[in-house]
Amino acid sequence: MMNQPLLISALIRHADTCHGDTEIVTRLTEGGIHRYGYRDAHRRARQLARALLRLGVALGDRVGTLAWNNYRHFEIYYATSGVGAICHTINPRLFPEQIAYIVNHAGDRLVFFDLTFGKLVETLRPLCPGVEHWVLLTDRAHFPGGASTALCYEELLAAESDDYEWPAFSEETAAALCYTSGTTGNPKGVLYSHRSTVLHAYAINLPDVMGLSARDTALPVVPMFHVNAWGLPYAAPMVGAKMVLPGPGLDGASLCELYAAERVTISAGVPTIWLNTLAHLREKQIRLPLPHRTIIGGAAASPALIHALETEQGIEVRHGWGMTETSPACTINTFLAKHAAQSTEARDMVHAKQGRIVPGVELRIVDDAGRELPRDGTAFGELQVRGHWICREYFKSEGGNILRPGGWFATGDVATLDGDGYMRIVDRTKDIIKSGGEWISSIEIENIALGHPAVAGSAVIGLPHEKWGERPLLVIVKRAGHDVTAEQMLEFLRPRIAKWWLPDAVVFTDAIPLTGTGKVYKTKLRQIYAGYYTKNPEAA
Numbered sequence: 001m002m003n004q005p006l007l008i009s010a011l012i013r014h015a016d017t018c019h020g021d022t023e024i025v026t027r028l029t030e031g032g033i034h035r036y037g038y039r040d041a042h043r044r045a046r047q048l049a050r051a052l053l054r055l056g057v058a059l060g061d062r063v064g065t066l067a068w069n070n071y072r073h074f075e076i077y078y079a080t081s082g083v084g085a086i087c088h089t090i091n092p093r094l095f096p097e098q099i100a101y102i103v104n105h106a107g108d109r110l111v112f113f114d115l116t117f118g119k120l121v122e123t124l125r126p127l128c129p130g131v132e133h134w135v136l137l138t139d140r141a142h143f144p145g146g147a148s149t150a151l152c153y154e155e156l157l158a159a160e161s162d163d164y165e166w167p168a169f170s171e172e173t174a175a176a177l178c179y180t181s182g183t184t185g186n187p188k189g190v191l192y193s194h195r196s197t198v199l200h201a202y203a204i205n206l207p208d209v210m211g212l213s214a215r216d217t218a219l220p221v222v223p224m225f226h227v228n229a230w231g232l233p234y235a236a237p238m239v240g241a242k243m244v245l246p247g248p249g250l251d252g253a254s255l256c257e258l259y260a261a262e263r264v265t266i267s268a269g270v271p272t273i274w275l276n277t278l279a280h281l282r283e284k285q286i287r288l289p290l291p292h293r294t295i296i297g298g299a300a301a302s303p304a305l306i307h308a309l310e311t312e313q314g315i316e317v318r319h320g321w322g323m324t325e326t327s328p329a330c331t332i333n334t335f336l337a338k339h340a341a342q343s344t345e346a347r348d349m350v351h352a353k354q355g356r357i358v359p360g361v362e363l364r365i366v367d368d369a370g371r372e373l374p375r376d377g378t379a380f381g382e383l384q385v386r387g388h389w390i391c392r393e394y395f396k397s398e399g400g401n402i403l404r405p406g407g408w409f410a411t412g413d414v415a416t417l418d419g420d421g422y423m424r425i426v427d428r429t430k431d432i433i434k435s436g437g438e439w440i441s442s443i444e445i446e447n448i449a450l451g452h453p454a455v456a457g458s459a460v461i462g463l464p465h466e467k468w469g470e471r472p473l474l475v476i477v478k479r480a481g482h483d484v485t486a487e488q489m490l491e492f493l494r495p496r497i498a499k500w501w502l503p504d505a506v507v508f509t510d511a512i513p514l515t516g517t518g519k520v521y522k523t524k525l526r527q528i529y530a531g532y533y534t535k536n537p538e539a540a
Contacts, residue, residue, distance in 0.1 A: 006198040009082040009166035016042035019240030027247040048079035050160040059084035064108035069245040081175040088177040089225040093516035100127035171195035189395030196389040201234040214240035221269030252280025270298035302450035321354035325391035331355035353424040361387030377418035384408035433462030454482035474503040
């Protein structure tokens with residue numbers, strides 16, 4: 001057998017050869033819609049590769065991006081890794097101090113940035129002396145006056161020929177770098193190889209995972225700065241799927257406009273995106289025009305959200321789970337043949353899980369002593385994972401040896417596994433509530449609370465309690481035009497959860513704080529409500 005390296009450049013070359021006219025559609029930061037095909041993208045990526053080399057970028061150098069999902073960002077993905085450098089996608093939603101830390105820790109030599117982030121870059125410049133060039137992702141016509149020291153992306157490309165052949169090198173060469181959200185301590189870098197990235201793309205294109213094909217139109221709402229948009233920028237060109245990139249327009253109205261106009265068949269995003277989109281669809285009393293499946297991950301999707309999307313919009317929801325450290329896909333929820341004959345209630349129970357194990361990875365759960373627990377769907381313990389696209393160590397060996405005996409990565413999640421390979425997240429180890437010797441799942445209470453018609457958002461945190469160690473506090477955001485009292489909320493929960501799980505108190509807020517990746521920021525919530533049961537003994 002031939003032994004050719006698995007390289008990311010082969011994906012865009014294949015898309016050019018076999019799907020050259022298939023469109024990549026972008027909602028531009030400058031306004032309007034941009035369209036071109038994979039052949040055009042490949043040509044411009046080769047031009048950019050030449051520009052990178054002219055600017056001195058070499059094998060292993062880090063090239064940063066502060067950019068939305070758009071066609072220029074897509075070109076950077078392929079040009080950077082194609083020349084053997086590392087595409088470092090930076091989350092612009094983090095605090096400037098965190099971003100500066102990440103840029104400096106990564107050692108970025110160049111940083112590409114969208115127009116939206118001009119002011120952020122001005123803050124970052126003096127904090128990031130190692131960055132040799134800042135490149136604005138626009139043309140000269142849209143260049144702001146205050147950005148005179150930045151390079152112009154379109155001028156960089158225009159100066160170069162597309163006569164470039166992608167080099168061959170080891171498939172173990174680093175291709176991309178993403179940092180964890182860093183809610184506790186500094187963010188840590190996860191370095192993906194060409195091999196791991198290509199294998200991950202093959203895996204998510206399987207029918208029982210994301211199942212992309214050349215007949216699909218894919219809209220990744222999940223940002224390209226968050227775990228490489230869950231691998232979709234690699235998976236779509238692999239099979240020739242049309243791509244729709246939403247740019248900065250992530251509100252319900254903007255997304256629904258693209259869903260309809262571009263006839264999108266598959267999307268991917270966190271639950272909060274779909275909650276906002278569903279609210280828009282309900283307000284306008286409209287329905288998406290095509291059969292549509294969506295991958296929901298990043299946080300647990302409530303059964304109420306899944307049910308609403310499927311019954312009101314005919315959207316097939318595929319719950320998924322993964323982490324920055326796992327590239328991210330580890331599980332995706334699809335049904336087995338035997339589930340077709342089961343009751344709606346039984347299928348709903350399966351559907352609420354985070355899914356079945358994706359081929360290419362292994363999962364197990366262990367107790368506090370590291371002993372493997374049974375896969376019976378009931379026992380729960382710390383979730384561990386290993387596989388072809390799982391992190392072995394953090395960039396620059398931050399944190400030392402992070403693997404458990406046997407090469408297992410400890411995820412920090414508490415989960416169950418069953419005999420069919422379905423995994424259900426119970427909680428994060430740092431978020432699970434330990435009350436009177438019993439464990440309480442904050443996620444399960446949150447999901448049940450979201451089933452109340454007056455609830456738009458919910459979060460449950462464990463707070464110190466003199467008698468029980470910890471007790472749950474339920475934080476609620478009310479749906480516009482609806483009202484509910486704390487007692488009514490508790491009455492709604494009482495028949496649906498174990499008695500000792502019932503929160504001791506319910507508080508209402510206008511907004512629940514989110515992390516830079518759209519997850520509930522429970523560390524911040526615990527700070528906000530610290531000492532609640534001490535200050536309010538009647539609630540306890």
